[in-house]
Amino acid sequence: MITLTLKDQPNVPLEAENLCPDVTASLTNDQVRALPVYLGKRKCRADDFFAIEGEASDELTIRGDAARVKWIGRGMTRGRITIEGNAGMHLGAHMKGGAIEVTGNASDWAGAEMAGGFIRIHGNAGGQIGAAYRGSMSGMKDGTILIGGSAGLELGMRMKRGIIAVKGLVRDFAGLQMKGGTIFLLGGAEIRTGAWMVRGTIVTLSPIKLLPTFSSACTYNPTFLRLYAKHLATLGISLPCEPQRGTYQRYTGDTSVPGKGEILQWQPHGS
Numbered sequence: 632m633i634t635l636t637l638k639d640q641p642n643v644p645l646e647a648e649n650l651c652p653d654v655t656a657s658l659t660n661d662q663v664r665a666l667p668v669y670l671g672k673r674k675c676r677a678d679d680f681f682a683i684e685g686e687a688s689d690e691l692t693i694r695g696d697a698a699r700v701k702w703i704g705r706g707m708t709r710g711r712i713t714i715e716g717n718a719g720m721h722l723g724a725h726m727k728g729g730a731i732e733v734t735g736n737a738s739d740w741a742g743a744e745m746a747g748g749f750i751r752i753h754g755n756a757g758g759q760i761g762a763a764y765r766g767s768m769s770g771m772k773d774g775t776i777l778i779g780g781s782a783g784l785e786l787g788m789r790m791k792r793g794i795i796a797v798k799g800l801v802r803d804f805a806g807l808q809m810k811g812g813t814i815f816l817l818g819g820a821e822i823r824t825g826a827w828m829v830r831g832t833i834v835t836l837s838p839i840k841l842l843p844t845f846s847s848a849c850t851y852n853p854t855f856l857r858l859y860a861k862h863l864a865t866l867g868i869s870l871p872c873e874p875q876r877g878t879y880q881r882y883t884g885d886t887s888v889p890g891k892g893e894i895l896q897w898q899p900h901g902s
Contacts, residue, residue, distance in 0.1 A: 637695030652710025
């Protein structure tokens, strides 16, 4: 294992895409310490900002408040990154495999355009989680993102496949222009959920204000949610799907596109 302890939080964002298991797996300690990072336009060494222990490993532990450290785990395909603290923008962007765990909060664009792998954020997350970058047609293509707190704007924008689950409240435009995949809103969402949605599924356990371009289709207990419930239970997330507890109201849309997406809203018995 390689342990990087942040000496001092940089005064401007630090670009550190080389803090990635694919890069460090075969490097000596001296080579890890010499990895280039960028403070603004200035090229620096990793050991200018981190005290570094260990070598030749695809397991990284980053300690300290890395809220201004960007691009950690960019494009990773293997290994594991554990961040004991906060993480900056673009965490795990374009990742294809491996796992990232953040004990604190994460900033915007975590898991942006990821194609595989696993990201767990125990705290809150910023906006555009699992989303497409500006000008790109496709966001998240596979993988799993779990958020223990709240999340910001445009969660899962243009995502095509994969799973995003958020325990706390999600802000506006969750599932914006969604093309596939599944979003679980365990704590509900603000407004414009599923706007311009083409395909995919959004599951909400709390009542949300729906756009008028979504139509009520039926009330039922989807069989496929039982499979998701089993999978999510292994990750510490409870998803109700038993008929004796309640049912899901299914809404289809967004008809303004026109789209064939669906929003499933949980309705417990007696509510």
